Amino acid sequence: xxDLQSLQEFEILIQKEAAVLAYFSHDQCNxxxxxxxxxxELLAKKFPKIKAIYCHTLNxxxxxxxxxxxxxxxxxxxxxxRETYRFSRNVGLQELEQALTxxxxxxxx
Numbered sequence: 001x002x003d004l005q006s007l008q009e010f011e012i013l014i015q016k017e018a019a020v021l022a023y024f025s026h027d028q029c030n031x032x033x034x035x036x037x038x039x040x041e042l043l044a045k046k047f048p049k050i051k052a053i054y055c056h057t058l059n060x061x062x063x064x065x066x067x068x069x070x071x072x073x074x075x076x077x078x079x080x081x082r083e084t085y086r087f088s089r090n091v092g093l094q095e096l097e098q099a100l101t102x103x104x105x106x107x108x109x
Contacts (some may be wrong), residue, residue, distance in 0.1 A: 001040060001054040007062050010055070010085040015081045018049040018107055022067075026058045029056075037092055039075065047100055049108045079103050089092040 001023060004010045006093075015019050023039060025032030025094050043052050057064040057072055067076060069088075077085040077100065 001036070001052040002058065003054045004063065005060060007060075007066055010053070010066075010080050013051065013053060014078050017078075018080060019047075019104070020053060020078045021047075021050050022053050022055055022076045024055045024057050024064055024067075024069045024076070025072040026056055029072045030057075035073055035091060035093075040097070041075040042093055042097060046097060047104050050100070050104065067082075079107060 004013070010022075014022075021039075021043065023036060025036065027033075041054060043050055055063045057069065064070075069076075071088050073091055074086070074088040075091055075096065076083060076087075079082075084103060085096075087099075088097060
C-alpha cells in the first residue's frame with residue numbers, strides 16, 4: 001500500500017485511478033495492524049487492479065477529516081472517483097470481498 005502524505009496527492013490519485021481502496025489507521029490500533037496485511041493479500045490475490053493506499057490518521061489528519069473518517073480501521077473504496085463502499089471499525093474480509101466482487105468484474109472484466 002502506498003502511504004500518502006498530502007490531501008492533494010490523495011485527491012489526484014482518486015480521480016486518476018479507475019479503482020482505489022484507502023485504508024485509514026494509525027500505529028496504536030492493534031486491530032489495524034492485523035487487518036492491513038490481510039487486506040493487502042486479498043487485493044493482491046483477487047483484486048490486483050485496485051490501487052491500494054494507506055492513510056495514517058495521526059500523521060495526516062487533514063486527509064481523514066476531508067473524508068469524514070473518525071474511527072479506525074476505516075476502508076473506503078472508490079470506483080471512477082465515486083465513493084462506492086465504506087467499512088469502519090468492524091471490517092470483515094468476507095464482507096469486503098463480497099462487496100468488491102461485482103463492481104470489480106464490471107470495471108475490469
